Amino acid sequence: MRLHRLELTAFGPFSGTQSVDFGTLSAAGLFLLHGPTGAGKTSVLDAVCYALYGSVPGARQSGQGTTLRSDHAAPGTRTSVTLELTVAGRRLGITRQPPWERPKRRGTGTTLDKAQTWLREYDATAGAWKDLSRSHQEIGEEVTQLLGMSREQFCQVVLLPQGDFARFLRADAEARGRLLGRLFDTHRFAEVEKRLAERRRATEAGVRDADAALLADAHRMQQAADGAMDLPELAPGDPGLADAVLSAAAVARSTAREQSTVARCGLAAAESTQSAAGRDLDDIREVDRLQRRFAQARERARLLDERADGHLADRRRMERARKAEAVAPALELRESADAEHRRAAAAETQALAALPDGLAEAGAAGLAAAARRTAEELGGLESARRAEQRLAALGTERAGLDRQDRADEDVLRDAATWLTDWETIRTALRARIETAQAAASVAEQLAAQRDPVRQRLTAARARDRLTGETEGAHGRALASAERALRARTHWLDLKEQRLDGIAAELAANLKDGESCAVCGAVEHPHPARKVAGHVDRATEERALAAHQRAEEEHAEDERRLGRVREELAAATAEAAGTPTGRLVEQAEELERQHTRARRDASDLHDAREALRRAELEHERRTADRQQAELRVASRLARREALERERADLEAELAQARGSSGSVAARAAQLERRVALLTEAADAVRVAEDTATRLKDADARLADAAFRAGFDTPRDAAAALLDDHAHRELQRRLDAWQTEEAAVRAVLADDDTAAAAERPPADLAAAERRSATASQRVREAASRCDAAARRCAELDRLSARAAEGVRRMGPLREEYERAARLAGLAAGTSADNERRMRLESYVLAARLEQVAAAATVRLQRMSSGRYTLVHSDDRSGRGRSGLGLHVVDAWTGRERDTATLSGGETFFASLALALGLADVVTDEAGGVRLDTLFIDEGFGSLDDETLDEVLDVLDSLRERDRSVGIVSHVADLRRRIHARLEVVKGRTGSTLRQRD
Secondary structure, eight states, rough: OEEEEEEEEETTTEEEEEEHHHHHHHHSSSEEEEEEETHHHHHHHHHHHHHHHOSGGGGGTTTTGGGOTTSSOOOTHHHHHHHEEEEEEEEEEEEOOOOOOOSSSSSSEEEOOOOOEEOOOOOTTTTEEEEEOOOHHHHHHHHHHHHTTHHHHHHHEEEHHHHHHHHHHHOOOHHHHHHHHHHTTTTHHHHHHHHHHHHHHHHHHHHHHHHHHHHHHHHHHHHHHOOOOOOOOOTTTTHHHHHHHHHHHHHHHHHHHHHHHHEEEEHHHHHHHHHHHHHHHHHHHHHHHHHHHHHHHHHHHHHHHHHHHHHHHHHHHHHHHHHHHHTTHHHHHHHHHHHHHHHHHHHHHHHHHOOTTTOOOSHHHHHHHHHHHHHHHHHHHHHHHHHHHHHHHHHHHHHHHHHHHHHHHHHHHHHHHHHHHHHHHHHHHHHHHHHHHHHHHHHHHHHHHHHHHHHHHHHHHHHHHHHHHHHHHHHHHHHHHHHHHHHHHHHHHHHHHHTHHHHHHTTTTTTEEEEETTTSOOOOSOEEETTTOOOOHHHHHHHHHHHHHHHHHHHHHHHHHHHHHHHHHHHHHHHHTHHHHHHHHHHHHEEEEEEEHHHHHTTHHHHHHHHHHHHHHHHHHHHHHHHHHHHHHHHHHHHHHHHHHHHHHHHHHHHHHSSSSSHHHHHHHHHHHHHHHHHHHHHHHHHHHHHHHHHHHHHHHHHHHHHHSSHHHHHHHHOOOOHHHHHHHHHHHHHHHHHHHHHHHHHHOOHHHHHHHHHOOOHHHHHHHHHHHHHHHHHHHHHHHHHHHHHHHHHHHHHHHHHHHHHHHHHHHHHHHHHHHHHHTTTTTTTOOTTHHHHHHHHHHHHHHHHHHHHHHHHHHTTTEEEEEOOOOOOTTOOOOOOEEEETTTEEEEEEGGOOOHHHHHHHHHHHHHHHHHHHHHHHSSOOOOOOESSSSSGOOHHHHHHHOOOOHGGGGTTTEEEEOOOOOHHHHHHSSEEEEEEOOTOOOOOEEEE
């Protein structure tokens, strides 16, 4: 990477536009950047860093870049930095402009412009610059990829801060580790340490969970063993826990099996006693049952003797009922014949009463002959009935023709009335359509005017809201800026107090026999003492952290204020300065006009539909009128034909009706007479037949009663029983016989008789003895079951615990392996003798490379006296790996770098910085760094050492490098001819270049 030209405007202390031609300065190899303190030498380097990365080193970067602007710059001048450089064979131009508060183009106040970035590349073939990108992200990625290093690495490698490297020489291993970690990006190794630690914690938690589950099973086994199991006094994770639990489980299982054997023996004895008591109880129950059976049989025999007379009467009644059953068919036949005769006689009387006088005594034959004569007369009226029906149909048809005439007259009248108004209706509908079309056109025009007014109204309301939000955000930004200033002042005060007492802080670490870090002496006769109120490092770091938090809060408030101001500017521009109330009135008026126009235009579809329906109605009415006229003409001819047929039928019917009103009435009269005569003849004939059957039935009944032994048919009927009475009587007779047989059988049984002669059985005592034996069996069985369940539960829990121990084996091995690896990587394991972390090990290798590269230049600067070496020895109780010592060739001793004097520290830190630049360059892919800057530190060198250092720096030209020295040492202006001077003035600083 080689710098060619830098142009900066309103940046830092520079109020105007300043240019630096690095091409001319680099031609001499060494050039000097000098000027009085506070003039802005470091700001030139900040401008280079800002052009490349969009930010400046360290605490000088605040907010979104707004603090980079020069306080001396004119309000209308925008801050800008342009850098031209060659990297990876490509000549690029980068321009960056941070955000700034510029004056408004109209009115008063300011508005925030966003940051802008341009990336260009010079096309040597075309001889012109071409734009590559304007995206902050794309440009940042492109620059980082080309340079191969981050901003922090660039600031350490290209802008060599000698003060940082002097502190690096004296720092402890932890501080060196932080710097090297940022430069060499070793976070992946720290991530490996973290992952191993997380894996160790995860597997340790798994082992503890498994042990906890094993202990839970042990407690369950203790409960199952009813407290007869001794648990080991171990916690989850303790070694030997699994063996102790399994041993205790084995003892508990053995004890439970012994208890189960004893319980089974007790159960067998109890069951034997229960069996004997049960047999005795069965015998006594049998005796008691037989005695009660004999007593019940004697009682039942007594009751049978008392009911003997009733039983004899039931037997006699059953015998008479069985004799009467032979007469039952004759009785049923006589009752059926009598019922039929009574029904026939009633029907005969009713039929004869309906006949005309003189026919009731004609008999069945006379009535049948009269019915035949009347039927013949009815057959002669059939033709007249058909004629009469036809005449009625003609009347119905004529009435239908009259209704159709009336309907067609209504149709013709309505059609004539509607067609008369047709032209008026059509004209009105067409006018309605034209009015709606005009309203639709007006609505479209108003809609086009309404939307812009709505947008401006929304912007005006946002403008009013954002005005208040801007004032609030501005107030918060001022308050956070004040807090940040107070925090910075507090931190600087504490830092100054600590530096004032640093001697006492260094003296606290002095030990007899060890060299002083300041003077190198091993005797410390008068070490400084800490005074009351001394500020230590922790207090200073807390103040620094508070200052950084306040700066971050202020930056966030500034960003929020910028966003609100941007939104306010956009809303103000869109509202165009019109008051919100006026825009509301315009929007409401346009809305009212648009609503009226849309309402009028909404009738267009209805009007067109009404016209279409009216035209269809006109066509229908015209067609209906024509069809009605045709139907009227057709019905006129039909009516004339019907009149002729009606006259013929009237003449025929006048002869057939006779004295009746109609042929139908005459026919109905004759039909009723035929029906009455026929019904009467049938009734007389049926009554005569039923009388004959009744007489035969009376004769058969008398004969059957005599044969069955009854004096009269009435006695036989009285002896008969219905089905229910017969079943009930038979049931009583059967029950008597069954009971009598059962009683005889019981009284004749030998066992029952023998039991009756024995003393009464004591069943309650036998039952008490049996119950007592059963209770003892249940208790013994319960104890046996409990012992069996205890054995089964202990076997199950022991098997589960053994399975858990078996499964836990691989997990414990994995935990031991993870713990061993995590301890090695973290430097806490006993196997890691130097207590070196993995990341420190990697950084130690890098530090060893840096020390080797730095020694090449340090030996030349110190005339071969000093050599930088890496040390991985432990310091006190700290971890080893990042120690840095210097070997003094004059004494042959190796000592700490903190013992170097001020001048020696400068050229040692310079050599270290150059060595680090070489190593980081190689790490970044071998990108050539043709331009370097070295900041301060030369004032501590004597003339001879200064010459040696300048010779080393001048030797960098052998690799086509140019080195810029940033210093205000006057002797350097005499030794270095190519200079860039920063001139401080009341209106801002300026740059003056001398080649």
